[in-house]
Amino acid sequence: MNSCLYECHVMHHRFAPKAHRFVYRIFMFALDLDELEILHRKLRFFSLNRRNAYSIRDRDFMPVGETLHNNSSASLQTPRTPANLKARVVSYLGERGIDLTGGRVLLVTLPRVFGYLFNPVSFYFCQDRHGHQVAAIAEVTNTFREIKPFVLGSDTKEGSAFRLRTPKYFYVSPFTDMDVDFDFTLRTPNEKLSIQIDDYDSGVRTLTTTLTGTRQPLTNGTLAWFTLKYPFITLRIIFLIHWNALKLYLKKVPWFAKAARADVQRDLYRPHSSIAQPPKA
Structure with missing residues (x-):
């Protein structure tokens, strides 16, 4: 089985305009x-497209084929949504030459x-038929349930x-403007998981987020223990x-309204x- 669990630490450290960690x-x-x-049949607490303690539903991920808001590349739009999640990933990357x-x-x-x-962010690590890592996707979801995939190719x-630095053009935090840069470092998982996402505003790093973890077996026993x-x-x-957003608000960190820059x-x-x-006249 390639599937596993990672027991992780998540760290957020904001450098500017006020320090917060x-x-x-x-x-x-x-x-x-x-x-x-296989996991659906093997694991007591995990199901595919059915209710359970832990469940994966295809519709929760990679909604390619749905309307893409403010599409900047009209030629890159999957015309339909395959039911199978892997098929959607393959189709989405295929349109991008992978x-x-x-x-x-x-x-x-x-x-x-x-x-x-x-789930604030999901990561897809993609191998070709020869076992070579050829792409990764960071699928970011905000508290408004909007979804934006970022593709990292070969x-x-x-x-x-x-590694990829790109303008995010996406509302993630009310304390970060929409046109700052995401800087992704996605390391291929093995015994360790190591992911870092930084924010850069006008070339200055203002925020770093890290996700680090250690591999654990995906078994009924481990799932039961982690649930407790x-x-x-x-x-x-x-x-x-939301608790840390309140702390930032009390620190008087500038706040950006989501609707203020809808075009971005x-x-x-x-x-x-x-x-x-559309905005009201």
Whole structure:
């Protein structure tokens, strides 16, 4: 089995305009998309497209084929949404000149927990048919349930890591403007998981986020233990996000309204009503 779990530390450190740092522990699933049916049958607490303690639903990920809000590359739009998640990843990358036919995809994510989904970012590590890592995708989801994938192809690969700095044009935090740069460093998972995402504003790093973890077996016993060790994990994550947002507000960090720069938010799926509707005359 390629699928496993990673027991992780998440660290957020804001450097400007006010310093702020917090760390918390979680666990993440690393799922070989070719093994989902096997895991569905093998694991008591995990299901595919069905309710369980932990469940993966295809519709929660990579909604390619749906309307792409403020599409900056009209030629890059999958005309339909394959039902199978791996098929969507293969199709999405195929449009971008990356051939995954016969390859494998490892999805690092947090699935639905007792039916509730909140997953700030998922990572896809993609191998071709020869076993070479040829691409990665960082699929970012904000608290408005909008989704934006960022593709890191072979041209961004440096050794065992994919590196990409790109304007985000996406509303992630009310304390960060929409046109700052994301700087991704996605290292291919093995015994360790190591991911870093930095924010740069006018060339200055203002925020760093790291996700580091150690591989653990994906078994009924481990899932049962992690359920006790990390209870209500998705609710805890969203609570920490809002609790630390309150702290930033009290520190008088500048705040950006989501609807204020609707034109800058582009290439995202499932736009919130604050930007999906045309402005009133």
